[in-house]
Amino acid sequence: MHDVGRIAGVSQVTVSRALSDPSKVSPETLTKVMGAVEATGFVPNAIAGALASRKSRLVSALVPSITNVVYSSMVRAFSERLRAHGYQILLSETGFAPEAEEATVVAHLSRRPDAIMLTGIQHTPQARRLLLAAGIPVVELWDVSDSPIDLCVGFHHVDAARAAAEFARDRGYRVAATVTAADERACRRRTGFAERFTRDTGNPVPDFDTGGAASIAAGRQGLAGLIDRHGIGGGLIYCSSDIIAHGVMIEAQSRGLRIPDELAVIGFGDQEFARHLEPALTTVRIDLAQLGQSAADAVLSRLDGQTPPSPVIDLGFEIVARASA
Amino acid sequence: MHDVGRIAGVSQVTVSRALSDPSKVSPETLTKVMGAVEATGFVPNAIAGALASRKSRLVSALVPSITNVVYSSMVRAFSERLRAHGYQILLSETGFAPEAEEATVVAHLSRRPDAIMLTGIQHTPQARRLLLAAGIPVVELWDVSDSPIDLCVGFHHVDAARAAAEFARDRGYRVAATVTAADERACRRRTGFAERFTRDTGNPVPDFDTGGAASIAAGRQGLAGLIDRHGIGGGLIYCSSDIIAHGVMIEAQSRGLRIPDELAVIGFGDQEFARHLEPALTTVRIDLAQLGQSAADAVLSRLDGQTPPSPVIDLGFEIVARASA
DNA sequence: TTGTATGCGTTATCAT
DNA sequence: ATGATAACGCATACAA
Numbered sequence: 001m002h003d004v005g006r007i008a009g010v011s012q013v014t015v016s017r018a019l020s021d022p023s024k025v026s027p028e029t030l031t032k033v034m035g036a037v038e039a040t041g042f043v044p045n046a047i048a049g050a051l052a053s054r055k056s057r058l059v060s061a062l063v064p065s066i067t068n069v070v071y072s073s074m075v076r077a078f079s080e081r082l083r084a085h086g087y088q089i090l091l092s093e094t095g096f097a098p099e100a101e102e103a104t105v106v107a108h109l110s111r112r113p114d115a116i117m118l119t120g121i122q123h124t125p126q127a128r129r130l131l132l133a134a135g136i137p138v139v140e141l142w143d144v145s146d147s148p149i150d151l152c153v154g155f156h157h158v159d160a161a162r163a164a165a166e167f168a169r170d171r172g173y174r175v176a177a178t179v180t181a182a183d184e185r186a187c188r189r190r191t192g193f194a195e196r197f198t199r200d201t202g203n204p205v206p207d208f209d210t211g212g213a214a215s216i217a218a219g220r221q222g223l224a225g226l227i228d229r230h231g232i233g234g235g236l237i238y239c240s241s242d243i244i245a246h247g248v249m250i251e252a253q254s255r256g257l258r259i260p261d262e263l264a265v266i267g268f269g270d271q272e273f274a275r276h277l278e279p280a281l282t283t284v285r286i287d288l289a290q291l292g293q294s295a296a297d298a299v300l301s302r303l304d305g306q307t308p309p310s311p312v313i314d315l316g317f318e319i320v321a322r323a324s325a
Numbered sequence: 326m327h328d329v330g331r332i333a334g335v336s337q338v339t340v341s342r343a344l345s346d347p348s349k350v351s352p353e354t355l356t357k358v359m360g361a362v363e364a365t366g367f368v369p370n371a372i373a374g375a376l377a378s379r380k381s382r383l384v385s386a387l388v389p390s391i392t393n394v395v396y397s398s399m400v401r402a403f404s405e406r407l408r409a410h411g412y413q414i415l416l417s418e419t420g421f422a423p424e425a426e427e428a429t430v431v432a433h434l435s436r437r438p439d440a441i442m443l444t445g446i447q448h449t450p451q452a453r454r455l456l457l458a459a460g461i462p463v464v465e466l467w468d469v470s471d472s473p474i475d476l477c478v479g480f481h482h483v484d485a486a487r488a489a490a491e492f493a494r495d496r497g498y499r500v501a502a503t504v505t506a507a508d509e510r511a512c513r514r515r516t517g518f519a520e521r522f523t524r525d526t527g528n529p530v531p532d533f534d535t536g537g538a539a540s541i542a543a544g545r546q547g548l549a550g551l552i553d554r555h556g557i558g559g560g561l562i563y564c565s566s567d568i569i570a571h572g573v574m575i576e577a578q579s580r581g582l583r584i585p586d587e588l589a590v591i592g593f594g595d596q597e598f599a600r601h602l603e604p605a606l607t608t609v610r611i612d613l614a615q616l617g618q619s620a621a622d623a624v625l626s627r628l629d630g631q632t633p634p635s636p637v638i639d640l641g642f643e644i645v646a647r648a649s650a
Numbered sequence: 651t652t653g654t655a656t657g658c659g660t661t662a663t664c665a666t
Numbered sequence: 667a668t669g670a671t672a673a674c675g676c677a678t679a680c681a682a
Binding site for chain 2: 667668669671673674675676
């Protein structure tokens with residue numbers, strides 16, 4: 001800035017002002033400064049700016065996995081809205097373990113983000129402490145909590161699972177099983193489904209835990225395991241995600257099981273492919289874009305010094321009844 | 326650090342040393358400092374550290390879309406390797422237009438990353454200039470170039486498309502069309518396929534441009550458009566991605582066209598679902614994890630002051646012959 | 651509207 | 667092994 005100023009015939013501060021708030025300098029000096037900026041290819045050092053202003057214009061986002069469209073869609077919506085307000089997103093994967101998340105939280109907080117978004121409400125006590133001590137807006141996404149760290153935008157997983165169980169019951173299914181990926185929220189949904197279904201039908205709901213991330217292969221193994229171990233030959237399979245459900249459907253079809261007559265399937269997430277499967281997948285829709293936007297809005301209002309009406313926003317879910325169940 | 330030092334009974338500099346290089350302080354003071362750090366919940370300010378050391382330990386990554394598994398898989402591999410070496414990733418979406426990318430490049434360079442990864446080799450002249458002037462390792466991913474900005478890791482898109490055309494020819498297909506998403510590289514592949522196929526068979530290759538991002542819906546529209554506008558009733562469809570191919574297959578099946586007998590399909594990318602489709606999708610495999618890792622390794626070696634053997638690394642591709650063509 | 655002086659919280663360079 | 671001091675490049679308060 002010093003050099004740019006010398007070329008433009010002004011001081012370093014004037015360059016700073018011209019760049020950060022053009023209305024604070026006269027039109028002539030603005031032109032001169034911009035000319036010098038062009039000529040030198042000067043790109044301001046945001047690190048120095050952040051240190052001086054104590055504002056990084058950086059917002060952290062922590063998600064379990066970036067290759068999972070569910071999370072990346074939320075992040076996209078979250079990022080776009082924040083970018084429109086001049087913030088950049090520092091994104092990291094945390095995996096599905098709170099301990100791994102904690103290390104990432106520390107790494108992010110050291111960059112002094114102006115706000116931070118986390119996925120879910122399960123964090124280590126130390127992570128909660130650090131987050132609280134950071135004194136910045138914190139938004140927990142993809143779940144609702146009774147004791148949010150700060151802000152919380154999501155939906156009630158157990159309610160969603162119960163609604164699916166009731167849907168299954170109302171459709172007349174009396175036998176059900178679940179295929180669940182290794183994810184705390186997926187497990188909570190699985191339990192919510194099983195309890196409600198058992199309460200309403202009297203029948204136990206066996207589970208297959210894929211032990212890993214959601215994939216078609218995991219879904220196929222899930223149905224195969226259910227058939228081999230529990231002798232499941234029909235009824236309904238409640239899956240922790242659409243991907244798993246896709247795998248279950250493929251496995252069923254390869255075994256000659258007709259869907260939904262011999263085996264019904266319910267997914268979770270309503271990804272694009274769900275409606276295009278044959279038969280189309282019955283699933284639970286979550287408005288990912290809305291989730292991301294609301295989280296961004298909540299953060300922005302806090303950054304603006306406002307107190308949002310409610311710290312926790314429940315955006316709900318919707319059962320999408322299609323042909324697979 | 327000053328406060329931490331006071332509690333530990335040492336100076337601020339000693340705290341800095343204890344935290345950044347424990348071997349530079351005595352075991353006793355290390356214990357005292359760490360104790361004080363624990364007690365206060367101190368998280369070092371990486372912004373100040375970056376300003377003072379002129380090293381941000383931040384690496385930028387720019388991809389067209391984060392919801393596209395192709396890109397997010399590469400970013401995951403790239404990030405993991407770099408994180409293992411103490412770097413964090415500042416990730417942004419650029420969309421598919423070089424002009425939008427340029428703005429993102431400026432925003433990223435202002436954060437003074439230690440290196441930067443870009444997707445593809447098409448950038449505005451101004452972006453190239455800024456990147457060059459930044460004086461940091463730059464790696465262009467997902468393509469190969471004769472004139473890389475610095476490093477380049479990818480594969481030859483036209484070659485991959487030609488290989489697909491030759492595969493189609495060898496399988497005896499004489500009629501072909503393409504469905505292409507709005508992406509410069511996809512268009513280049515489309516042209517490569519068409520030219521080679523026409524050269525070998527004498528037949529023109531009509532195209533349907535989806536005009537937007539790849540999706541199942543776009544693939545369905547693509548086949549529908551091809552049938553309506555060009556009277557395509559059979560032959561082979563070369564798609565710009567597996568997702569598009571999936572859509573084409575669904576549309577074909579909904580119209581009662583048998584695959585591959587009445588309509589053959591070739592995808593691109595070999596995503597997980599490709600092998601599970603019915604019939605399994607013939608496609609072109611790109612080793613995304615390897616791409617990301619190699620890019621990270623190239624960057625790391627440059628960061629280490631070494632000169633990599635070759636600035637451009639061609640990782641190639643592989644035709645995966647399955648049942649759909 | 652513009653300039654001067656000061657500080658942001660570290661690391662690097664010396665010195666002890 | 668430890669401490670004092672000076673950058674790092676900008677924004678803020680204040681003065682002109």
